[in-house]
Amino acid sequence: MQQIPILKIGYFLLISIQVDMDDQVVLQLQENLTERISQEQVKGVLLDISSLDMVDSYIGRMLATLSAMSKILGAETVVVGMQPAVAMTIVELGLDLSGINTAINAERGMAMLKERR
Amino acid sequence: MQQIPILKIGYFLLISIQVDMDDQVVLQLQENLTERISQEQVKGVLLDISSLDMVDSYIGRMLATLSAMSKILGAETVVVGMQPAVAMTIVELGLDLSGINTAINAERGMAMLKERR
Numbered sequence: 001m002q003q004i005p006i007l008k009i010g011y012f013l014l015i016s017i018q019v020d021m022d023d024q025v026v027l028q029l030q031e032n033l034t035e036r037i038s039q040e041q042v043k044g045v046l047l048d049i050s051s052l053d054m055v056d057s058y059i060g061r062m063l064a065t066l067s068a069m070s071k072i073l074g075a076e077t078v079v080v081g082m083q084p085a086v087a088m089t090i091v092e093l094g095l096d097l098s099g100i101n102t103a104i105n106a107e108r109g110m111a112m113l114k115e116r117r
Numbered sequence: 118m119q120q121i122p123i124l125k126i127g128y129f130l131l132i133s134i135q136v137d138m139d140d141q142v143v144l145q146l147q148e149n150l151t152e153r154i155s156q157e158q159v160k161g162v163l164l165d166i167s168s169l170d171m172v173d174s175y176i177g178r179m180l181a182t183l184s185a186m187s188k189i190l191g192a193e194t195v196v197v198g199m200q201p202a203v204a205m206t207i208v209e210l211g212l213d214l215s216g217i218n219t220a221i222n223a224e225r226g227m228a229m230l231k232e233r234r
Binding site (some may be wrong): 002003004005008009010014016018019025046049050051072080105106107110 | 120121122123124125126127131135136153163165167168197198218223224225
């Protein structure tokens, strides 16, 4: 089964989503991410979605859930790399991403996380 | 077509390989990577292969090529996250990865790149 790698750089975890997010993959990612946050010194999580050219309500919920879980464990999440077309779809579909921090790219997202520490 | 995202963190680029590397994907990655290195201030490249549970001579050559191209443009490459089984296969198959720097995880790889600057 495909697992999404979680890379640690300093106090931050970096996750680049490139594969189809079926239920199994999402559950595994939630499990791995929460485990890493609780076992290592993690202050923030960068979720890169630049590979996704489509975000539906399922993906939106997944991002919100990961973000909420991380927050409870003490790590802020920033979603980075959203394609312009994806931003348009999100607004057009009326998806609620209000609980999610976003930044245009990984560099800005990292700066945002460092500021908040 | 699937594109592999290249994330920039500080002076370093981070590439997590999670999809099948066919010729088209590899060529596109080479093009994007060399372009990013030449246009932005890049001192090093982290290539994460923790998702790969198999490395054959094709992948080995791809890693060596990316590494050599980056070097010519002034950026060191470190391949990180190799699974133990992959290391075993590489030695058993007699693949030559002598031109490639490796580190056990992204954190160590990043430390290696920072040391060399």
